[in-house]
Amino acid sequence: MKIALLIFSLLAMIGGGYYYLQSSNMGQAPLGTLLSGNKQELVKASRSFMEDLQYKDFKSAEKYSLPEQIDKYDIPSLIERLFQVKPEFLNITSYEILSTDFDHSGDRARVHLKANLKILNADQEKSPELILYYKKQDGKWYMDLASSLQ
Numbered sequence: 001m002k003i004a005l006l007i008f009s010l011l012a013m014i015g016g017g018y019y020y021l022q023s024s025n026m027g028q029a030p031l032g033t034l035l036s037g038n039k040q041e042l043v044k045a046s047r048s049f050m051e052d053l054q055y056k057d058f059k060s061a062e063k064y065s066l067p068e069q070i071d072k073y074d075i076p077s078l079i080e081r082l083f084q085v086k087p088e089f090l091n092i093t094s095y096e097i098l099s100t101d102f103d104h105s106g107d108r109a110r111v112h113l114k115a116n117l118k119i120l121n122a123d124q125e126k127s128p129e130l131i132l133y134y135k136k137q138d139g140k141w142y143m144d145l146a147s148s149l150q
Contacts, residue, residue: 039100041141046097046111046132049143053079054092064143066135073145083128091118107136
């Protein structure tokens with residue numbers, strides 16, 4: 001009886017932990033992300049950036065870029081070039097972070113994503129994979145828009 005209660009308690013704790021992780025912001029990120037503060041920061045920035053694109057808030061999406069790139073690039077034209085569709089016809093329905101990795105110095109990183117999108121005027125669906133490139137400056141991570149969206 002005690003063994004069955006112990007097994008049931010253990011399964012309940014595992015199920016509760018799994019539910020908590022899936023309902024939190026980090027739930028859709030790779031498990032290794034939970035162990036690294038830098039990875040958590042990159043995942044959070046990437047998710048927020050993709051959400052800005054999803055809701056066509058290009059001014060807000062620009063805030064993740066390197067300071068020298070702010071106001072230098074036209075994000076809607078970069079998106080059009082990347083996805084081969086005008087931004088007003090692009091409906092990003094969901095996105096998933098597949099992996100994050102760093103170079104040997106720890107000052108450059110990339111986040112590999114998969115986006116599901118629908119092209120509104122053509123009734124087509126696509127699932128492109130993207131890589132967002134980041135650089136660390138003054139202890140903060142910034143996206144390199146030129147490398148990520150071209």
